[in-house]
Amino acid sequence: MQVVNILPFEVNQLIDMTKPKSYAYGRRLYRFKQHEKHYWLKIQLRDTHTLFEHSYCQELMFYQNMQNLAYLLPCQQLDVSHCVEFKASYTALILPHATPWLSIATQLSIKQIAKKILAMLLSIEHFYHLGYLHADLKHEHFVMWQGQLKLLDFEQLQSIDNPPAQLTATPRYMAPELFHGQPKTLYTELYALGIILYEWLAGQRLTAKSYLDWAYLHCQQLDLKLDAPYAVFLPVLQALTHKQTTAREQDYGMLKPYLQRLIDENCPILFYI
Known part of the structure:
Protein backbone atom coordinates (compact mmCIF):
# COMPACT_ATOMS: atom_id res chain seq x y z
CA MET A 1 0.00 0.00 0.00
CA HIS A 97 -17.19 6.34 7.18
CA ALA A 98 -19.43 3.27 7.31
CA THR A 99 -22.79 2.61 8.94
CA PRO A 100 -23.52 -0.05 11.59
CA TRP A 101 -24.12 -3.53 10.17
CA LEU A 102 -26.52 -4.42 12.96
CA SER A 103 -29.34 -2.00 12.28
CA ILE A 104 -32.41 -2.03 14.52
CA ALA A 105 -33.64 -5.63 14.54
CA THR A 106 -37.32 -4.69 14.83
CA GLN A 107 -37.09 -2.99 11.44
CA LEU A 108 -35.93 -6.20 9.73
CA SER A 109 -37.66 -9.39 8.63
CA ILE A 110 -36.55 -12.83 9.81
CA LYS A 111 -35.03 -13.37 6.37
CA GLN A 112 -33.04 -10.12 6.55
CA ILE A 113 -31.75 -10.93 10.03
CA ALA A 114 -30.68 -14.41 8.91
CA LYS A 115 -28.78 -12.87 5.97
CA LYS A 116 -26.93 -10.51 8.31
CA ILE A 117 -25.99 -13.29 10.71
CA LEU A 118 -24.81 -15.56 7.90
CA ALA A 119 -22.65 -12.77 6.47
CA MET A 120 -21.04 -12.21 9.88
CA LEU A 121 -20.35 -15.92 10.25
CA LEU A 122 -18.77 -16.06 6.79
CA SER A 123 -16.56 -13.07 7.55
CA ILE A 124 -15.16 -14.78 10.66
CA GLU A 125 -14.57 -17.93 8.62
CA HIS A 126 -12.83 -15.93 5.91
CA PHE A 127 -10.24 -14.50 8.30
CA TYR A 128 -9.76 -17.90 9.90
CA HIS A 129 -9.03 -19.54 6.55
CA LEU A 130 -6.44 -16.82 5.93
CA GLY A 131 -4.80 -17.84 9.20
CA TYR A 132 -6.12 -15.06 11.45
CA LEU A 133 -8.51 -14.36 14.29
CA HIS A 134 -9.95 -10.88 14.60
CA ALA A 135 -9.69 -11.50 18.37
CA ASP A 136 -11.68 -8.41 19.37
CA LEU A 137 -15.15 -8.89 17.95
CA LYS A 138 -17.73 -6.34 19.08
CA HIS A 139 -20.94 -5.15 17.49
CA GLU A 140 -19.35 -1.83 16.49
CA HIS A 141 -16.61 -3.64 14.56
CA PHE A 142 -19.15 -4.92 12.01
CA VAL A 143 -20.09 -2.15 9.57
CA MET A 144 -21.77 -1.75 6.19
CA TRP A 145 -20.09 0.07 3.32
CA GLN A 146 -21.59 0.23 -0.17
CA GLY A 147 -24.08 -2.46 0.83
CA GLN A 148 -21.45 -4.96 1.97
CA LEU A 149 -20.25 -6.21 5.33
CA LYS A 150 -16.84 -4.93 6.45
CA LEU A 151 -14.89 -5.41 9.67
CA LEU A 152 -13.04 -2.73 11.62
CA ASP A 153 -10.27 -2.49 14.21
CA PHE A 154 -7.53 -5.07 13.74
CA GLU A 155 -5.34 -3.98 16.62
CA GLN A 156 -5.80 -7.28 18.48
CA LEU A 157 -5.53 -9.42 15.34
CA GLN A 158 -3.63 -12.63 15.93
CA SER A 159 -2.26 -15.49 13.87
CA ILE A 160 -3.83 -18.85 14.60
CA ASP A 161 -0.35 -20.38 14.44
CA ASN A 162 1.30 -17.89 16.77
CA PRO A 163 -1.03 -16.74 19.57
CA PRO A 164 0.29 -13.97 21.83
CA ALA A 165 1.69 -14.88 25.23
CA GLN A 166 -0.60 -12.42 27.00
CA LEU A 167 -4.37 -12.58 26.67
CA THR A 168 -6.19 -9.32 25.99
CA ALA A 169 -9.98 -9.52 25.84
CA THR A 170 -13.17 -7.70 26.73
CA PRO A 171 -14.95 -9.68 29.51
CA ARG A 172 -18.38 -9.04 27.97
CA TYR A 173 -17.47 -11.23 24.98
CA MET A 174 -15.12 -13.76 26.59
CA ALA A 175 -15.81 -17.45 26.11
CA PRO A 176 -15.68 -19.56 29.32
CA GLU A 177 -12.35 -21.17 28.38
CA LEU A 178 -10.67 -17.77 28.20
CA PHE A 179 -11.39 -17.24 31.88
CA HIS A 180 -9.42 -20.44 32.47
CA GLY A 181 -6.38 -19.15 30.63
CA GLN A 182 -6.92 -20.93 27.32
CA PRO A 183 -5.87 -19.17 24.07
CA LYS A 184 -8.30 -17.63 21.61
CA THR A 185 -9.54 -19.89 18.83
CA LEU A 186 -12.17 -19.92 16.12
CA TYR A 187 -14.61 -21.08 18.81
CA THR A 188 -13.91 -18.14 21.10
CA GLU A 189 -14.67 -15.94 18.06
CA LEU A 190 -17.96 -17.76 17.60
CA TYR A 191 -18.81 -17.31 21.27
CA ALA A 192 -18.22 -13.56 21.00
CA LEU A 193 -20.47 -13.49 17.93
CA GLY A 194 -23.17 -15.28 19.90
CA ILE A 195 -23.09 -12.63 22.64
CA ILE A 196 -23.16 -9.84 20.05
CA LEU A 197 -26.20 -11.37 18.34
CA TYR A 198 -28.00 -12.05 21.60
CA GLU A 199 -27.67 -8.44 22.76
CA TRP A 200 -28.85 -7.27 19.34
CA LEU A 201 -31.92 -9.50 19.14
CA ALA A 202 -32.83 -9.23 22.83
CA GLY A 203 -32.47 -5.45 22.71
CA GLN A 204 -30.49 -5.36 25.95
CA ARG A 205 -26.90 -5.66 27.06
CA LEU A 206 -25.58 -8.21 29.51
CA THR A 207 -24.43 -6.64 32.77
CA ALA A 208 -21.82 -7.48 35.38
CA LYS A 209 -20.02 -5.35 37.96
CA SER A 210 -16.57 -6.93 37.89
CA TYR A 211 -14.30 -9.32 36.05
CA LEU A 212 -15.25 -12.05 38.52
CA ASP A 213 -18.95 -11.40 37.88
CA TRP A 214 -18.35 -11.72 34.14
CA ALA A 215 -16.58 -15.02 34.77
CA TYR A 216 -19.55 -16.36 36.74
CA LEU A 217 -21.94 -15.15 34.05
CA HIS A 218 -20.16 -16.79 31.13
CA CYS A 219 -18.98 -19.93 32.89
CA GLN A 220 -22.07 -20.76 34.94
CA GLN A 221 -25.05 -18.42 34.64
CA LEU A 222 -25.56 -17.60 30.97
CA ASP A 223 -29.14 -18.46 30.02
CA LEU A 224 -30.23 -16.96 26.71
CA LYS A 225 -33.91 -16.37 25.99
CA LEU A 226 -35.56 -14.62 23.05
CA ASP A 227 -39.16 -13.60 22.63
CA ALA A 228 -41.11 -14.18 19.44
CA PRO A 229 -40.47 -13.67 16.59
CA TYR A 230 -36.74 -13.91 17.32
CA ALA A 231 -37.00 -17.26 19.12
CA VAL A 232 -36.27 -18.86 15.75
CA PHE A 233 -32.66 -17.68 16.21
CA LEU A 234 -32.28 -19.18 19.68
CA PRO A 235 -30.79 -22.43 18.30
CA VAL A 236 -28.12 -20.35 16.55
CA LEU A 237 -27.26 -18.47 19.74
CA GLN A 238 -27.17 -21.69 21.76
CA ALA A 239 -24.83 -23.31 19.23
CA LEU A 240 -22.49 -20.30 19.35
CA THR A 241 -22.44 -19.98 23.14
CA HIS A 242 -22.16 -23.54 24.41
CA LYS A 243 -20.01 -23.51 27.54
CA GLN A 244 -17.93 -26.40 26.21
CA THR A 245 -15.75 -25.76 23.18
CA THR A 246 -16.39 -29.28 21.89
CA ALA A 247 -20.13 -28.60 21.80
CA ARG A 248 -19.57 -25.37 19.87
CA GLU A 249 -17.36 -27.26 17.45
CA GLN A 250 -19.93 -30.03 17.03
CA ASP A 251 -22.82 -27.65 16.24
CA TYR A 252 -20.73 -25.27 14.12
CA GLY A 253 -21.42 -27.14 10.88
CA MET A 254 -25.17 -26.86 11.39
CA LEU A 255 -25.25 -23.08 11.56
CA LYS A 256 -24.97 -22.20 7.88
CA PRO A 257 -27.59 -24.71 6.65
CA TYR A 258 -30.00 -23.54 9.34
CA LEU A 259 -29.56 -19.87 8.44
CA GLN A 260 -29.77 -20.63 4.73
CA ARG A 261 -33.08 -22.41 5.24
CA LEU A 262 -34.40 -19.33 7.01
CA ILE A 263 -33.23 -17.19 4.11
CA ASP A 264 -34.67 -19.45 1.43
CA GLU A 265 -37.98 -20.30 3.05
CA ASN A 266 -38.44 -17.66 5.74
CA CYS A 267 -40.29 -20.17 7.90
CA PRO A 268 -41.00 -19.33 11.55
CA ILE A 269 -39.30 -22.50 12.83
CA LEU A 270 -37.52 -25.10 10.71
CA PHE A 271 -35.49 -27.40 12.93
CA TYR A 272 -33.42 -27.10 16.05
CA ILE A 273 -29.70 -27.66 16.29
Missing part, protein backbone atom coordinates in the same frame (compact mmCIF):
# COMPACT_ATOMS: atom_id res chain seq x y z
CA GLN A 2 1.37 3.38 -0.99
CA VAL A 3 1.92 5.94 1.74
CA VAL A 4 0.96 9.44 0.60
CA ASN A 5 2.05 12.70 2.18
CA ILE A 6 -0.50 15.16 0.82
CA LEU A 7 -3.11 15.98 3.43
CA PRO A 8 -6.62 15.52 1.97
CA PHE A 9 -7.98 17.92 4.60
CA GLU A 10 -7.28 21.10 6.48
CA VAL A 11 -6.21 20.37 10.04
CA ASN A 12 -8.68 22.90 11.41
CA GLN A 13 -11.49 20.98 9.70
CA LEU A 14 -10.89 17.83 11.75
CA ILE A 15 -13.53 16.92 14.32
CA ASP A 16 -11.91 15.29 17.34
CA MET A 17 -13.72 12.03 18.27
CA THR A 18 -11.04 10.66 20.61
CA LYS A 19 -12.17 9.03 23.84
CA PRO A 20 -10.54 10.56 26.97
CA LYS A 21 -8.76 7.34 27.97
CA SER A 22 -7.39 6.79 24.48
CA TYR A 23 -6.27 10.41 24.33
CA ALA A 24 -4.10 9.89 27.39
CA TYR A 25 -2.40 6.94 25.65
CA GLY A 26 -1.50 8.91 22.55
CA ARG A 27 -4.36 7.79 20.33
CA ARG A 28 -6.19 10.31 18.15
CA LEU A 29 -9.38 9.76 16.17
CA TYR A 30 -10.90 12.41 13.94
CA ARG A 31 -13.67 12.79 11.40
CA PHE A 32 -13.48 14.97 8.32
CA LYS A 33 -15.40 15.61 5.13
CA GLN A 34 -14.12 15.72 1.56
CA HIS A 35 -16.20 15.99 -1.62
CA GLU A 36 -19.38 15.43 0.38
CA LYS A 37 -18.06 12.14 1.80
CA HIS A 38 -17.10 11.47 5.41
CA TYR A 39 -13.85 9.85 6.54
CA TRP A 40 -12.03 8.81 9.71
CA LEU A 41 -8.44 9.68 10.50
CA LYS A 42 -6.70 7.43 13.02
CA ILE A 43 -3.32 8.35 14.52
CA GLN A 44 -1.01 7.06 17.24
CA LEU A 45 1.63 9.31 18.80
CA ARG A 46 5.08 7.84 19.36
CA ASP A 47 6.65 7.18 22.79
CA THR A 48 3.35 7.39 24.66
CA HIS A 49 2.14 3.87 25.50
CA THR A 50 3.92 0.67 24.45
CA LEU A 51 0.80 -1.51 24.19
CA PHE A 52 -1.22 1.06 22.22
CA GLU A 53 1.70 1.68 19.89
CA HIS A 54 2.23 -2.03 19.26
CA SER A 55 -1.46 -2.61 18.55
CA TYR A 56 -1.63 0.36 16.21
CA CYS A 57 1.45 -0.75 14.25
CA GLN A 58 -0.03 -4.23 13.96
CA GLU A 59 -3.16 -2.79 12.37
CA LEU A 60 -1.07 -0.63 10.02
CA MET A 61 0.86 -3.68 8.87
CA PHE A 62 -2.30 -5.72 8.37
CA TYR A 63 -3.89 -3.07 6.15
CA GLN A 64 -0.65 -2.80 4.20
CA ASN A 65 -0.41 -6.55 3.59
CA MET A 66 -4.13 -7.28 3.08
CA GLN A 67 -5.39 -4.19 1.27
CA ASN A 68 -7.48 -6.17 -1.25
CA LEU A 69 -9.20 -8.40 1.29
CA ALA A 70 -12.95 -8.67 0.73
CA TYR A 71 -14.01 -7.70 4.27
CA LEU A 72 -11.75 -4.65 4.62
CA LEU A 73 -12.69 -1.04 4.05
CA PRO A 74 -10.50 0.72 1.46
CA CYS A 75 -7.68 2.22 3.48
CA GLN A 76 -5.15 4.94 2.80
CA GLN A 77 -1.98 5.43 4.80
CA LEU A 78 -0.88 9.01 5.25
CA ASP A 79 2.50 10.38 6.23
CA VAL A 80 1.77 13.16 8.73
CA SER A 81 5.36 13.72 9.89
CA HIS A 82 5.50 17.05 8.06
CA CYS A 83 2.36 18.26 9.87
CA VAL A 84 3.24 20.22 13.02
CA GLU A 85 0.24 18.91 14.94
CA PHE A 86 1.16 15.25 14.27
CA LYS A 87 4.90 15.29 13.70
CA ALA A 88 5.51 12.77 16.51
CA SER A 89 3.03 10.27 15.06
CA TYR A 90 3.18 6.99 13.22
CA THR A 91 1.76 6.84 9.72
CA ALA A 92 -1.94 7.71 9.89
CA LEU A 93 -4.87 5.61 8.67
CA ILE A 94 -7.72 7.09 6.65
CA LEU A 95 -10.89 5.01 6.34
CA PRO A 96 -14.27 5.92 4.82
Whole structure:
Protein backbone atom coordinates (compact mmCIF):
# COMPACT_ATOMS: atom_id res chain seq x y z
CA MET A 1 0.00 0.00 0.00
CA GLN A 2 1.37 3.38 -0.99
CA VAL A 3 1.92 5.94 1.74
CA VAL A 4 0.96 9.44 0.60
CA ASN A 5 2.05 12.70 2.18
CA ILE A 6 -0.50 15.16 0.82
CA LEU A 7 -3.11 15.98 3.43
CA PRO A 8 -6.62 15.52 1.97
CA PHE A 9 -7.98 17.92 4.60
CA GLU A 10 -7.28 21.10 6.48
CA VAL A 11 -6.21 20.37 10.04
CA ASN A 12 -8.68 22.90 11.41
CA GLN A 13 -11.49 20.98 9.70
CA LEU A 14 -10.89 17.83 11.75
CA ILE A 15 -13.53 16.92 14.32
CA ASP A 16 -11.91 15.29 17.34
CA MET A 17 -13.72 12.03 18.27
CA THR A 18 -11.04 10.66 20.61
CA LYS A 19 -12.17 9.03 23.84
CA PRO A 20 -10.54 10.56 26.97
CA LYS A 21 -8.76 7.34 27.97
CA SER A 22 -7.39 6.79 24.48
CA TYR A 23 -6.27 10.41 24.33
CA ALA A 24 -4.10 9.89 27.39
CA TYR A 25 -2.40 6.94 25.65
CA GLY A 26 -1.50 8.91 22.55
CA ARG A 27 -4.36 7.79 20.33
CA ARG A 28 -6.19 10.31 18.15
CA LEU A 29 -9.38 9.76 16.17
CA TYR A 30 -10.90 12.41 13.94
CA ARG A 31 -13.67 12.79 11.40
CA PHE A 32 -13.48 14.97 8.32
CA LYS A 33 -15.40 15.61 5.13
CA GLN A 34 -14.12 15.72 1.56
CA HIS A 35 -16.20 15.99 -1.62
CA GLU A 36 -19.38 15.43 0.38
CA LYS A 37 -18.06 12.14 1.80
CA HIS A 38 -17.10 11.47 5.41
CA TYR A 39 -13.85 9.85 6.54
CA TRP A 40 -12.03 8.81 9.71
CA LEU A 41 -8.44 9.68 10.50
CA LYS A 42 -6.70 7.43 13.02
CA ILE A 43 -3.32 8.35 14.52
CA GLN A 44 -1.01 7.06 17.24
CA LEU A 45 1.63 9.31 18.80
CA ARG A 46 5.08 7.84 19.36
CA ASP A 47 6.65 7.18 22.79
CA THR A 48 3.35 7.39 24.66
CA HIS A 49 2.14 3.87 25.50
CA THR A 50 3.92 0.67 24.45
CA LEU A 51 0.80 -1.51 24.19
CA PHE A 52 -1.22 1.06 22.22
CA GLU A 53 1.70 1.68 19.89
CA HIS A 54 2.23 -2.03 19.26
CA SER A 55 -1.46 -2.61 18.55
CA TYR A 56 -1.63 0.36 16.21
CA CYS A 57 1.45 -0.75 14.25
CA GLN A 58 -0.03 -4.23 13.96
CA GLU A 59 -3.16 -2.79 12.37
CA LEU A 60 -1.07 -0.63 10.02
CA MET A 61 0.86 -3.68 8.87
CA PHE A 62 -2.30 -5.72 8.37
CA TYR A 63 -3.89 -3.07 6.15
CA GLN A 64 -0.65 -2.80 4.20
CA ASN A 65 -0.41 -6.55 3.59
CA MET A 66 -4.13 -7.28 3.08
CA GLN A 67 -5.39 -4.19 1.27
CA ASN A 68 -7.48 -6.17 -1.25
CA LEU A 69 -9.20 -8.40 1.29
CA ALA A 70 -12.95 -8.67 0.73
CA TYR A 71 -14.01 -7.70 4.27
CA LEU A 72 -11.75 -4.65 4.62
CA LEU A 73 -12.69 -1.04 4.05
CA PRO A 74 -10.50 0.72 1.46
CA CYS A 75 -7.68 2.22 3.48
CA GLN A 76 -5.15 4.94 2.80
CA GLN A 77 -1.98 5.43 4.80
CA LEU A 78 -0.88 9.01 5.25
CA ASP A 79 2.50 10.38 6.23
CA VAL A 80 1.77 13.16 8.73
CA SER A 81 5.36 13.72 9.89
CA HIS A 82 5.50 17.05 8.06
CA CYS A 83 2.36 18.26 9.87
CA VAL A 84 3.24 20.22 13.02
CA GLU A 85 0.24 18.91 14.94
CA PHE A 86 1.16 15.25 14.27
CA LYS A 87 4.90 15.29 13.70
CA ALA A 88 5.51 12.77 16.51
CA SER A 89 3.03 10.27 15.06
CA TYR A 90 3.18 6.99 13.22
CA THR A 91 1.76 6.84 9.72
CA ALA A 92 -1.94 7.71 9.89
CA LEU A 93 -4.87 5.61 8.67
CA ILE A 94 -7.72 7.09 6.65
CA LEU A 95 -10.89 5.01 6.34
CA PRO A 96 -14.27 5.92 4.82
CA HIS A 97 -17.19 6.34 7.18
CA ALA A 98 -19.43 3.27 7.31
CA THR A 99 -22.79 2.61 8.94
CA PRO A 100 -23.52 -0.05 11.59
CA TRP A 101 -24.12 -3.53 10.17
CA LEU A 102 -26.52 -4.42 12.96
CA SER A 103 -29.34 -2.00 12.28
CA ILE A 104 -32.41 -2.03 14.52
CA ALA A 105 -33.64 -5.63 14.54
CA THR A 106 -37.32 -4.69 14.83
CA GLN A 107 -37.09 -2.99 11.44
CA LEU A 108 -35.93 -6.20 9.73
CA SER A 109 -37.66 -9.39 8.63
CA ILE A 110 -36.55 -12.83 9.81
CA LYS A 111 -35.03 -13.37 6.37
CA GLN A 112 -33.04 -10.12 6.55
CA ILE A 113 -31.75 -10.93 10.03
CA ALA A 114 -30.68 -14.41 8.91
CA LYS A 115 -28.78 -12.87 5.97
CA LYS A 116 -26.93 -10.51 8.31
CA ILE A 117 -25.99 -13.29 10.71
CA LEU A 118 -24.81 -15.56 7.90
CA ALA A 119 -22.65 -12.77 6.47
CA MET A 120 -21.04 -12.21 9.88
CA LEU A 121 -20.35 -15.92 10.25
CA LEU A 122 -18.77 -16.06 6.79
CA SER A 123 -16.56 -13.07 7.55
CA ILE A 124 -15.16 -14.78 10.66
CA GLU A 125 -14.57 -17.93 8.62
CA HIS A 126 -12.83 -15.93 5.91
CA PHE A 127 -10.24 -14.50 8.30
CA TYR A 128 -9.76 -17.90 9.90
CA HIS A 129 -9.03 -19.54 6.55
CA LEU A 130 -6.44 -16.82 5.93
CA GLY A 131 -4.80 -17.84 9.20
CA TYR A 132 -6.12 -15.06 11.45
CA LEU A 133 -8.51 -14.36 14.29
CA HIS A 134 -9.95 -10.88 14.60
CA ALA A 135 -9.69 -11.50 18.37
CA ASP A 136 -11.68 -8.41 19.37
CA LEU A 137 -15.15 -8.89 17.95
CA LYS A 138 -17.73 -6.34 19.08
CA HIS A 139 -20.94 -5.15 17.49
CA GLU A 140 -19.35 -1.83 16.49
CA HIS A 141 -16.61 -3.64 14.56
CA PHE A 142 -19.15 -4.92 12.01
CA VAL A 143 -20.09 -2.15 9.57
CA MET A 144 -21.77 -1.75 6.19
CA TRP A 145 -20.09 0.07 3.32
CA GLN A 146 -21.59 0.23 -0.17
CA GLY A 147 -24.08 -2.46 0.83
CA GLN A 148 -21.45 -4.96 1.97
CA LEU A 149 -20.25 -6.21 5.33
CA LYS A 150 -16.84 -4.93 6.45
CA LEU A 151 -14.89 -5.41 9.67
CA LEU A 152 -13.04 -2.73 11.62
CA ASP A 153 -10.27 -2.49 14.21
CA PHE A 154 -7.53 -5.07 13.74
CA GLU A 155 -5.34 -3.98 16.62
CA GLN A 156 -5.80 -7.28 18.48
CA LEU A 157 -5.53 -9.42 15.34
CA GLN A 158 -3.63 -12.63 15.93
CA SER A 159 -2.26 -15.49 13.87
CA ILE A 160 -3.83 -18.85 14.60
CA ASP A 161 -0.35 -20.38 14.44
CA ASN A 162 1.30 -17.89 16.77
CA PRO A 163 -1.03 -16.74 19.57
CA PRO A 164 0.29 -13.97 21.83
CA ALA A 165 1.69 -14.88 25.23
CA GLN A 166 -0.60 -12.42 27.00
CA LEU A 167 -4.37 -12.58 26.67
CA THR A 168 -6.19 -9.32 25.99
CA ALA A 169 -9.98 -9.52 25.84
CA THR A 170 -13.17 -7.70 26.73
CA PRO A 171 -14.95 -9.68 29.51
CA ARG A 172 -18.38 -9.04 27.97
CA TYR A 173 -17.47 -11.23 24.98
CA MET A 174 -15.12 -13.76 26.59
CA ALA A 175 -15.81 -17.45 26.11
CA PRO A 176 -15.68 -19.56 29.32
CA GLU A 177 -12.35 -21.17 28.38
CA LEU A 178 -10.67 -17.77 28.20
CA PHE A 179 -11.39 -17.24 31.88
CA HIS A 180 -9.42 -20.44 32.47
CA GLY A 181 -6.38 -19.15 30.63
CA GLN A 182 -6.92 -20.93 27.32
CA PRO A 183 -5.87 -19.17 24.07
CA LYS A 184 -8.30 -17.63 21.61
CA THR A 185 -9.54 -19.89 18.83
CA LEU A 186 -12.17 -19.92 16.12
CA TYR A 187 -14.61 -21.08 18.81
CA THR A 188 -13.91 -18.14 21.10
CA GLU A 189 -14.67 -15.94 18.06
CA LEU A 190 -17.96 -17.76 17.60
CA TYR A 191 -18.81 -17.31 21.27
CA ALA A 192 -18.22 -13.56 21.00
CA LEU A 193 -20.47 -13.49 17.93
CA GLY A 194 -23.17 -15.28 19.90
CA ILE A 195 -23.09 -12.63 22.64
CA ILE A 196 -23.16 -9.84 20.05
CA LEU A 197 -26.20 -11.37 18.34
CA TYR A 198 -28.00 -12.05 21.60
CA GLU A 199 -27.67 -8.44 22.76
CA TRP A 200 -28.85 -7.27 19.34
CA LEU A 201 -31.92 -9.50 19.14
CA ALA A 202 -32.83 -9.23 22.83
CA GLY A 203 -32.47 -5.45 22.71
CA GLN A 204 -30.49 -5.36 25.95
CA ARG A 205 -26.90 -5.66 27.06
CA LEU A 206 -25.58 -8.21 29.51
CA THR A 207 -24.43 -6.64 32.77
CA ALA A 208 -21.82 -7.48 35.38
CA LYS A 209 -20.02 -5.35 37.96
CA SER A 210 -16.57 -6.93 37.89
CA TYR A 211 -14.30 -9.32 36.05
CA LEU A 212 -15.25 -12.05 38.52
CA ASP A 213 -18.95 -11.40 37.88
CA TRP A 214 -18.35 -11.72 34.14
CA ALA A 215 -16.58 -15.02 34.77
CA TYR A 216 -19.55 -16.36 36.74
CA LEU A 217 -21.94 -15.15 34.05
CA HIS A 218 -20.16 -16.79 31.13
CA CYS A 219 -18.98 -19.93 32.89
CA GLN A 220 -22.07 -20.76 34.94
CA GLN A 221 -25.05 -18.42 34.64
CA LEU A 222 -25.56 -17.60 30.97
CA ASP A 223 -29.14 -18.46 30.02
CA LEU A 224 -30.23 -16.96 26.71
CA LYS A 225 -33.91 -16.37 25.99
CA LEU A 226 -35.56 -14.62 23.05
CA ASP A 227 -39.16 -13.60 22.63
CA ALA A 228 -41.11 -14.18 19.44
CA PRO A 229 -40.47 -13.67 16.59
CA TYR A 230 -36.74 -13.91 17.32
CA ALA A 231 -37.00 -17.26 19.12
CA VAL A 232 -36.27 -18.86 15.75
CA PHE A 233 -32.66 -17.68 16.21
CA LEU A 234 -32.28 -19.18 19.68
CA PRO A 235 -30.79 -22.43 18.30
CA VAL A 236 -28.12 -20.35 16.55
CA LEU A 237 -27.26 -18.47 19.74
CA GLN A 238 -27.17 -21.69 21.76
CA ALA A 239 -24.83 -23.31 19.23
CA LEU A 240 -22.49 -20.30 19.35
CA THR A 241 -22.44 -19.98 23.14
CA HIS A 242 -22.16 -23.54 24.41
CA LYS A 243 -20.01 -23.51 27.54
CA GLN A 244 -17.93 -26.40 26.21
CA THR A 245 -15.75 -25.76 23.18
CA THR A 246 -16.39 -29.28 21.89
CA ALA A 247 -20.13 -28.60 21.80
CA ARG A 248 -19.57 -25.37 19.87
CA GLU A 249 -17.36 -27.26 17.45
CA GLN A 250 -19.93 -30.03 17.03
CA ASP A 251 -22.82 -27.65 16.24
CA TYR A 252 -20.73 -25.27 14.12
CA GLY A 253 -21.42 -27.14 10.88
CA MET A 254 -25.17 -26.86 11.39
CA LEU A 255 -25.25 -23.08 11.56
CA LYS A 256 -24.97 -22.20 7.88
CA PRO A 257 -27.59 -24.71 6.65
CA TYR A 258 -30.00 -23.54 9.34
CA LEU A 259 -29.56 -19.87 8.44
CA GLN A 260 -29.77 -20.63 4.73
CA ARG A 261 -33.08 -22.41 5.24
CA LEU A 262 -34.40 -19.33 7.01
CA ILE A 263 -33.23 -17.19 4.11
CA ASP A 264 -34.67 -19.45 1.43
CA GLU A 265 -37.98 -20.30 3.05
CA ASN A 266 -38.44 -17.66 5.74
CA CYS A 267 -40.29 -20.17 7.90
CA PRO A 268 -41.00 -19.33 11.55
CA ILE A 269 -39.30 -22.50 12.83
CA LEU A 270 -37.52 -25.10 10.71
CA PHE A 271 -35.49 -27.40 12.93
CA TYR A 272 -33.42 -27.10 16.05
CA ILE A 273 -29.70 -27.66 16.29
